Amino acid sequence: MDTKPPAAVVVISSLVARGGVGLRATGFALERLGHPVWSVPTVFLPWHPGHGPSTRIVPPAADFQAALDELAGSGWLDEVGAIVSGYLGDAGQAAAVATFVAAVKARNPDIRYLCDPVTGDEEGLYVPEETADAIRTALLPIADVATPNRHELAWLTGLATDTIGDTLTAARALGPERVLVTSAPALMRNSVATLYATPRGAWVAEHPLVAHPPHGPGDLAAALLIDQILAGHPNPVALEKTTAGAFEIVARSAKAGADELAIVADQGRLPRPMAMVQMRHLGEVKA
Secondary structure (H helix, E strand, O other): OOOOOOOEEEEEEEEEOOOOOOHHHHHHHHHHOOOOEEEEEEEEEOOOHHHOOOOOEOOOHHHHHHHHHHHHOOOOHHHEEEEEEOOOOOOHHHHHHHHHHHHHHHHOOOOEEEEOOOOEEOOEEOOOHHHHHHHHHHHHHHOOEEOOEHHHHHHHHOOOOOOHHHHHHHHHHHOOOEEEEEEEOOOOOOEEEEEEEEOOEEEEEEEEOOOOOOEOHHHHHHHHHHHHHHHOOOHHHHHHHHHHHHHHHHHHHHHOOOOEOOOOOOHHHOOOOOOOOEEEEEEEOOO
C-alpha cells in the first residue's frame, strides 16, 4: 500500500484579505485535499476588484525574483510535485515565474507546471495587454497544463470559440499538452461546458448554468485539476471530478447568496463532490 503523502504545490497568484479568489481559492482547496502549499503572492488587495476600488500592493520586481530564486534553490524542493501560476501583478512577473519553473524543472523534470492565464472574461481583458501578452509568450510555451476560460482562450490564440469544435481547435493551438477550458459552449440548453483536451483525446463535461456566480471558480478548477493530475487519475475522471467539484461549490455559494465562493463552509465537498455532470467523449487523438 502506497502511503506517500500528497506532493506539495507551489501556488503563485494574487492574495486578497477577504474573499475566495487567487491564493484564497487555489491554496485552500489544495490544502483541504491534503497538499502542502508554498504560497507566493503576486499582488495583495483587500478584496477582489469586482467589489470596487482598493489598495493594490505589488512586490518589487527584484524582491519577487529573489524569493522565487530562493525557493528554487531550497533543500525542500523534493517535496514539490507541481507549480500553479494564476493572476500576475504586472507583466514583469511572467519572466520571473518562467525562470523559476525552468530552475525547478532542471532539478526535477517530473514536476508539472499548470498555467492559469487569468487575463479576462466575456467583457474583455481586465489586465493590461502587456501582462496578457507576457503570459502568452513567456508562460504558456513552458506549461504542461493550462486552464483558460473560453474568452481568454480566444484572445490568447486569436481563434474563435463559438462552438465546442472551435474551442477544441483553439485549445490544441494554445501550446500546452493538456488544456482545460472553462465556460465553453454547451450542447444542452441553459448549460455550460468544460472542455479537456489532452494528447490522447478530448472530453466535455456539461452542467446547468449558475445565475450570478461568485468570483473564483477558475482558481478553484485549477486546484482541483492539478490534484487529479498528481493523483494519476484517467483524463475523463480528472475532468469529471474537477468540473463536478467546481460546479458544486459555485452552485452552493450562489444558493446561499454569498458574494464569494463559500469554499470554507463547503470544504467537505471538495474531496467527494456529489454534483452530477454530463460527460461526452470527442474522440481519440493518436499520440
